[in-house]
Amino acid sequence: MRFMASRIVSIELGERSYDIYVGGALLPRIAELLPMDVPGGSFFIVSDENVKTYAGQVQTLLKQSGARVCESLILKPGEQTKSFAEFEKTCRWMLSHGVDRKSTLVAVGGGVVGDLGGYAAASVMRGINFVQVPTTLLAQVDSSVGGKTGINVPEGKNLVGAFYQPKTVVADIDTLKTLPRRELLAGYAEIAKYGLLGDYAFFQWLEEHGRDVCALETEALSHAIEKSVEAKAAIVAADEREQGRRALLNLGHTFGHALEAAAGYDGRLLHGEAVAIGMVMAFDLSVRTGLCPAADLARVEEHLISVGLPTRASFIEPGLNTTPEELLEIMRRDKKAEKGSITLVLADGIGRAFTSRDASEEMILDVLSDSLGGEANARLLQKWKAAFAAKR
Numbered sequence: 001m002r003f004m005a006s007r008i009v010s011i012e013l014g015e016r017s018y019d020i021y022v023g024g025a026l027l028p029r030i031a032e033l034l035p036m037d038v039p040g041g042s043f044f045i046v047s048d049e050n051v052k053t054y055a056g057q058v059q060t061l062l063k064q065s066g067a068r069v070c071e072s073l074i075l076k077p078g079e080q081t082k083s084f085a086e087f088e089k090t091c092r093w094m095l096s097h098g099v100d101r102k103s104t105l106v107a108v109g110g111g112v113v114g115d116l117g118g119y120a121a122a123s124v125m126r127g128i129n130f131v132q133v134p135t136t137l138l139a140q141v142d143s144s145v146g147g148k149t150g151i152n153v154p155e156g157k158n159l160v161g162a163f164y165q166p167k168t169v170v171a172d173i174d175t176l177k178t179l180p181r182r183e184l185l186a187g188y189a190e191i192a193k194y195g196l197l198g199d200y201a202f203f204q205w206l207e208e209h210g211r212d213v214c215a216l217e218t219e220a221l222s223h224a225i226e227k228s229v230e231a232k233a234a235i236v237a238a239d240e241r242e243q244g245r246r247a248l249l250n251l252g253h254t255f256g257h258a259l260e261a262a263a264g265y266d267g268r269l270l271h272g273e274a275v276a277i278g279m280v281m282a283f284d285l286s287v288r289t290g291l292c293p294a295a296d297l298a299r300v301e302e303h304l305i306s307v308g309l310p311t312r313a314s315f316i317e318p319g320l321n322t323t324p325e326e327l328l329e330i331m332r333r334d335k336k337a338e339k340g341s342i343t344l345v346l347a348d349g350i351g352r353a354f355t356s357r358d359a360s361e362e363m364i365l366d367v368l369s370d371s372l373g374g375e376a377n378a379r380l381l382q383k384w385k386a387a388f389a390a391k392r
Contacts, residue, residue: 009229011145012237016165020145020229026172027057030133031065034104035167038129039065041102044094045072046117048081048109051135054175055108058133062106070097075113079265082116082151084160090120104129104167110136110183111143111271115161118149122164130166135175137187138272141194141228144169146236146246152265156333157257163241173225176216185308185388186272188214189252189279191224194231196279196300197251200351202227203303210307247355250336251345252278255368258330259313262322269316276309277371285359285367286346296350305380308388313371315381324368328361 006023021033031039043062047055055072062069073093075081094105105128107117114132121130134144150161176184191213195203205223206213212220232249239246256271256278263269283300286292301311313320336343341357342364348354371377 007226009226009233011165011233013165013240016147018166018168020169020171020233022140022171022173022225022229024172024174026170027054027133027174028061030058030061030170031067033168033170034131038104038131038167039067041100041104041129042068042070042098043104043106044070044097044099045106045108046075046090046113046120047072047107048075048077048113050077051109051175054133054135058106058108070094072108075116077110077112078267079112079152079157079260079271081112082158082265084151084153087116087120087123087151090116091124094120094124099124099128101125101128104131106131106133108133108135110134110139114139114144115149115158116151118147118164118166119151119161122149122162127164130164132166132169134169134171136179137176137184137225138190139187140171140173140176141187141225142190142232142249144171145229145232146249147240152261154261156261156330156335157265159333159335165240171225171229173221176221181214181308181388182270182273184214184216186270186275188307189272189276189304189309191228192304193249193251193275193279194228196283196347196350197248197345197353198351199227199231200349202231203350207299207303210303214307247336247343248345248353251347251353252276252280252282254278254331254334254336254342254344255281257334258327259316259320261330262320262327263316268318273310276304277311277313277315280304280311281367281371282344282346284370285344285363286348288363288366289346289359291346291348293349296347300350301380305384305387308384308390310384312377312380313368314374314377315384320372322372324365324372327368328365331364 009020105121132144134140147165150158209220256274283297
């Protein structure tokens with residue numbers, strides 16, 4: 001299988017503008033893709049155990065280019081790594097190895113490595129160069145783009161962090177060949193999000209070609225990644241610090257983050273899976289408030305299940321030991337909440353999302369309760385399991 005030739009998508013943020021390289025066989029070119037103002041200082045590479053081979057490749061290639069490269073820091077995979085303890089470990093590792101303000105931190109991995117590494121880069125020496133090398137579909141289409149960095153705390157996901165833009169993003173699609181199917185599908189949830197929040201035509205295209213994307217078929221995968229990165233780049237350029245339009249990127253996330261917190265970031269629920277469930281909840285709430293046709297909710301859920309994504313909280317195994325009221329309390333602490341009012345992204349149809357603080361907590365509780373309910377979701381559960389098990 002051959003992936004597309006490299007494509008460059010630029011994020012225009014004045015002095016903080018940068019390029020996102022998307023394509024195959026990009027890791028061998030890592031040194032030449034760095035901006036002119038990056039080489040010269042020492043390099044620090046952060047990765048995790050799942051992709052340490054790629055980190056080793058980056059380390060070797062940078063050394064061959066003449067750069068000074070510290071030995072890589074290899075972290076444990078999973079959301080639990082996005083913690084104060086691992087953040088401190090990362091910062092002190094750099095400090096103990098002679099980091100200075102001309103140094104560059106290279107994050108090689110998925111969203112966890114990128115978020116934690118970016119926050120460390122923003123903090124050490126009050127900010128050093130930062131380069132993203134995303135190796136998961138979710139990171140390539142979402143978390144590596146836009147400069148959001150951070151860690152999780154018991155009170156919720158990503159509640160401590162900073163906006164800190166990378167110098168460049170190098171997304172080598174060849175790395176997706178080794179991605180477990182579950183991780184691949186989790187990334188697809190973020191691709192679907194771009195169609196649901198503002199591009200009806202793209203969602204229609206996904207309905208026809210989504211399973212091809214998840215099967216890593218070249219043309220479909222290329223198109224889906226390009227559209228996603230371009231969509232996010234345009235939104236970030238218009239609203240870097242989420243004062244308006246960028247909030248639409250949180251479609252499904254407030255619900256999803258509450259589920260992740262309730263699961264304790266223990267691996268039974270991946271971020272993209274939580275987003276898929278959360279997007280169905282957001283459309284469900286939109287229907288209940290009279291904003292969205294019920295047919296659109298059914299269509300959204302049907303599509304996500306067809307590619308193998310979970311759509312109900314009751315699908316999570318082992319089940320969550322939580323209640324709708326406990327999930328609502330977590331949502332109240334979400335970083336997007338204002339004066340105790342929960343901010344949600346709702347929709348009046350597929351491709352037409354908007355932010356709202358008008359949904360009643362009673363309706364939110366009803367949505368949470370229905371998603372957690374087991375018996376009513378049994379038919380959908382079996383359909384999802386069959387779709388997840390299917391191979392193309």
